[in-house]
Each structure stands twice: as structure tokens, then as C-alpha cells.
Amino acid sequence: MDIVRYVTPLLGSWQGTNRSRLMPTDDYQDSAATATVEVTAAHFASIAYTWSDGESPQEGLLLMAGGATDAEPATAVWVDSWHTGRALMQFSGTVGEDGVLLLHGSYAAPTGPDWGWQIHLHPAPDARITMHNIVPGENPYQVVELALQR
Template sequence: MNLAELQNNLIGEWTGNNLLRLSWLTPSDFHSRSRVTISPVVRDKFLTINYTWSHEDTPHEGLIFLGYHNHQRIVTAAWADSWHMSGKLMSCKGTIDEAGTIDVRGFYEAPPDPDWGWRIQITSTEGQILQITMYNCPPEGAEELAVQADYHRAS
């Protein structure tokens, strides 16, 4: 998939639901409404994915700044979120498949332990359904679902 096709599938306003999973708590699942605006920037060479959600009635927001190099098929991203991050940007790198699924991975510090991974997957089905899924990736062991946000185009 090239950048123009990707933009056609993603650009616009989206609304839906956000699931935050905190596996160490009971109950572990927290649900909220969520909105996303995806816009082209820097002469249409990049996308910004701005989203809102809430946790325990406190509003939060996040941003994914996404770049895609058509010839090398490399996706790069910078991610920030008002709840998940402590003022640092997470740098991510990954791929996009033929169907347009974006899959990037970054790392965050967890002193005194080794760094943990964080994987973000963005999927659009025929430009009408959008899913943003995030996984926490411990240094040893299987990745765990952290966020699943399901959207449809806003009317």
C-alpha cells in the first residue's frame, strides 16, 4: 500500500470506544468513549493521529506522528499520551502490510529492570472502520493487550 492509499483510508474524523486494560488490577478493563482526528501534515508527507479518551472520569489525549517511506516500506512514528507517558516521546519503527495494517514498536524504560517494548497496530477496514491496538511487551514473556480502540467514521 502506498502513502496516498493509506491517507485515503485514514484521514478524517472517527468516533468509538476505548478499552484500557490494566492487567494487574481487578477489575482490569476500563471503557470510555474516544474520538480520533487523522490529518495530513508537512505537505501531505506525514499523518497526525490525535485521539481523546478518559480514565476514571479524567480526560486524556494522545498523538501519533506517523511517517511512511513508500520505496523502503518503512513506517516511523513518535507517540505521546497524557496518561501513558511521563513527558517523553516514544520513537517507534515498523512496517505496513499490503492490506494497510501499520505495525510499529518502541521501547520505554522500566528501571531497574530492562526496557519494555510497546507495540502499536493501526488497522483500517475499507476506510470505514478503524482500530488502534497497543500492546505492552515485557522483556521476557508474551505481549499483553494494553489498549484497544474501535472506531467508525464520524457523521
């Protein structure tokens, strides 16, 4: 998929609200958020964003690449000062019929098998980034929603 073509409607600066929680039974915590979507090195796209965990400012970066043809999947790496610490998380994914880019990754759990993580990039004009945690044997549940406006 051509990631540059996909993000072109999203290019620029955004303001919004970040909603986050740890567990599906937890209430969401809201904070102000910003995001900047850019093309970098001609063939890549990045989304740099800020939010707050209620105590301190946080930031993240999603760097995405697309295959040479629309049939090839997108790949991405993600870092977030709160969620990933000092680690890079790797993803691959495709755009669904609804136009949403769905990226799949995983991370090591303290005990047992790896857990999954999904990032959904919803296209403009209702730009949103949602993130879902996947506990082995359970249904994915949303932990982050970054709702953006120009």
C-alpha cells in the same frame, strides 16, 4: 512505505470507544473516545485522539512518516497524556500482509531491561488502534483498544 497513501481511507473525524487496562488479568475500563486523522506537512500523517481514564480526560497524538519507497519502514513518535507523560516514544514498523501497520517501540522500565510497546493501526472500514505492552521474556498483551466509527 507511503504513509499518506496508507492513511487516506482513514482521513477525517471518528467517534468510538477506548478500552484500557494495565495488566492482562485486569478488566478493561471503557470510555468514549474521538480521533482525527490528518495529513500534515505533505508527507506525514497524524492521529490525534481523546479518551478518559475514568477520572479525567486524556489525549494522545501519533505522528507518522513513511520512507521514500514502499520498501522503507514507517517511523513514528507517540505521546499520550496518561501513558507517556512528558516523554516522546519513537517507533518503526511496516504493514503486514493483513494490512495492519505494526509499529514497535520501547521504554525504560524502573529496573532491568527496557520494555516494549507496539501500536497496531488497523485499516478502514473497521478502523481500530490497538496497543500492546511487552514485558521482557513474556508474550505481548493488549492494553488498549480504540475502536472507531464514522
